Amino acid sequence: MSNKKVYMNTWMAPKNKRTLLYVVEALPLFVMKADSAVWKGDRALQRKFEEALENTGLKKSGKPYDSNSGGARTYASQLVALGLLFYDDSSSPHQYRLTLAGEAILKGSNPLAILQNQLLKFQYPSVYSMSRGVDLLPDFKIRPFLFILKMLLDEDVKCLSKEEVGRFIISYAKTASDYEKVKRMILDYRQDPEAYVLPESFMKDTVSPRTKKHTFEDRIIYLEDKANIFFNYLDSVQLVVRPDSRNIIQVNEEYAEKIKLFIEDNKPLLPDLENKLSFQRRFGLDLERRKDTRSFNGATVSQEVIKESLVKNKFFAIAKNRLILGLDSEIVEKIHSETGVAEKDVVKFLDKLSVHGLTYFEEKYLEMSVNGRDECIDFEIATQQIFEKQLKFEAKHIGQVKPKTRTGGNPDIIFLSSEEKCCGIVDSKAYKKYSISNDHKNRMLNDYIPNYSEHAKSLPLKAFLYVSGGFSRGFENALKDLSEKANIEGAGISAKNLLRLSRRVKEKDIRHKKLLGVFSSNQEIDAITIDAL
Numbered sequence: 001m002s003n004k005k006v007y008m009n010t011w012m013a014p015k016n017k018r019t020l021l022y023v024v025e026a027l028p029l030f031v032m033k034a035d036s037a038v039w040k041g042d043r044a045l046q047r048k049f050e051e052a053l054e055n056t057g058l059k060k061s062g063k064p065y066d067s068n069s070g071g072a073r074t075y076a077s078q079l080v081a082l083g084l085l086f087y088d089d090s091s092s093p094h095q096y097r098l099t100l101a102g103e104a105i106l107k108g109s110n111p112l113a114i115l116q117n118q119l120l121k122f123q124y125p126s127v128y129s130m131s132r133g134v135d136l137l138p139d140f141k142i143r144p145f146l147f148i149l150k151m152l153l154d155e156d157v158k159c160l161s162k163e164e165v166g167r168f169i170i171s172y173a174k175t176a177s178d179y180e181k182v183k184r185m186i187l188d189y190r191q192d193p194e195a196y197v198l199p200e201s202f203m204k205d206t207v208s209p210r211t212k213k214h215t216f217e218d219r220i221i222y223l224e225d226k227a228n229i230f231f232n233y234l235d236s237v238q239l240v241v242r243p244d245s246r247n248i249i250q251v252n253e254e255y256a257e258k259i260k261l262f263i264e265d266n267k268p269l270l271p272d273l274e275n276k277l278s279f280q281r282r283f284g285l286d287l288e289r290r291k292d293t294r295s296f297n298g299a300t301v302s303q304e305v306i307k308e309s310l311v312k313n314k315f316f317a318i319a320k321n322r323l324i325l326g327l328d329s330e331i332v333e334k335i336h337s338e339t340g341v342a343e344k345d346v347v348k349f350l351d352k353l354s355v356h357g358l359t360y361f362e363e364k365y366l367e368m369s370v371n372g373r374d375e376c377i378d379f380e381i382a383t384q385q386i387f388e389k390q391l392k393f394e395a396k397h398i399g400q401v402k403p404k405t406r407t408g409g410n411p412d413i414i415f416l417s418s419e420e421k422c423c424g425i426v427d428s429k430a431y432k433k434y435s436i437s438n439d440h441k442n443r444m445l446n447d448y449i450p451n452y453s454e455h456a457k458s459l460p461l462k463a464f465l466y467v468s469g470g471f472s473r474g475f476e477n478a479l480k481d482l483s484e485k486a487n488i489e490g491a492g493i494s495a496k497n498l499l500r501l502s503r504r505v506k507e508k509d510i511r512h513k514k515l516l517g518v519f520s521s522n523q524e525i526d527a528i529t530i531d532a533l
Helices: 020-034 041-056 071-081 100-106 111-121 144-153 164-172 178-193 216-236 253-265 276-283 304-318 329-339 343-368 373-388 440-454 475-486 495-508 514-517 527-532
Strands: 085-088 095-098 158-161 248-251 396-397 413-416 422-428 462-466 489-496
Touching: 020 071, 020 100, 020 111, 020 304, 071 085, 071 253, 085 216, 085 276, 095 100, 100 304, 111 144, 111 253, 144 158, 144 164, 144 178, 144 216, 144 253, 158 164, 158 216, 158 422, 164 178, 216 248, 216 495, 248 253, 248 276, 253 276, 304 329, 304 343, 329 343, 343 495, 373 396, 373 413, 373 422, 373 495, 422 440, 422 514, 440 495, 462 475, 462 495, 462 514, 489 514, 495 527
Parallel strands: 422 462, 462 489
Antiparallel strands: 085 095, 158 248, 396 413, 413 422
């Protein structure tokens, strides 16, 4: 019997949290439970960490896991893979510590910029790729996320699908020198996907200890799921966008220059894999420093910093879909109960943050407006908050409420005006460029407009409104056609301009009559229209 080791033959990335900003929320919890304590092998300590994750909503709650559960260990693995933690086996006792990048996040630096940098630096081989349970083939010597981004910047490629990344990139890109070979495979595949024949050695090329019994169909599904992990990582730090489909990515033009500079810099892969501690500290450098010269005589950060980070993360999680215009006892109590931080400390930390609540809400709102299905319900709730708290309508989120008297669905939001004795409905669409498809047109005509009255308090319908990240060129023509068929006037407004409108309403004390006028203008409401109010 052969004892030859079987390696993982395709790219790998941890998948317990695919939205990386949620990983950041776990950092202070991890440090509070793990710093200055033996972590590996201490199941009781690991379980405490899992309970803390459950209490903050980062992890589903449930009965304690069996003794072999990887719950807490998978978070540690992901934080190590991202270069936010390292395992210090030179200390006594051995323990996890924050890298400079992890420490910078915990102390309040922009997590988005740091996570982008960590993905651009992410490489094979690494401490993660050589870890037990991953065991990536040593032939892989590449920066995987950078390879994908370089391909997306290629004028011959421009976008990538899960099929292309799964079948070709994560399977055949072992080094940067494989670029042209993999690019040619993708372009050949695009000529006729149905007729394309994968290499005869495909099943052997992509085998691993986990996939030895796969059928061909199993292997394709497995590889596409892996590709989606890489898509989610890149999407969650805004380096890519998904324009029309969750299965396709393009470079986010906002960060194209940053990516190009990183590619042109062409830094060699980090060496020194035989010294895992040294490697991980170099990989985890922050945006400012070129060397980690810290010595550790105790905790990596103070308990005060950890508590402040916990409060801040929870505040931002609330502010994502709730418009916070000032502190109140409900927010303080919620953060206290979910973090364990004393109420007086919660108030102290929130006094520094509350002024940023609206700004953070706006930033997250714009992000949600183009995130498609991933955050569509959060986008609906956030839109309802703007209509209620900023535009001063009575607004209800009814998109998930089943109609009582008819088949079909409800509009996402209904807003009522006691001033003008009428109401309007909103359909929110988290797309970068939304157009009214025939299916969406039929839903508005046959479901949303007929069903509105169940929530309207006998008020007549004045207007229907589409709110989206942006609109296509054909939107207004489709809008006018829909308005004629429905015999109700409507409008469209981008997320950015809805925020602009909310600020204008506050500045000028604009009444509902004017707002309902623009909501029934049969056009996309632009900045010029808003500034003229």
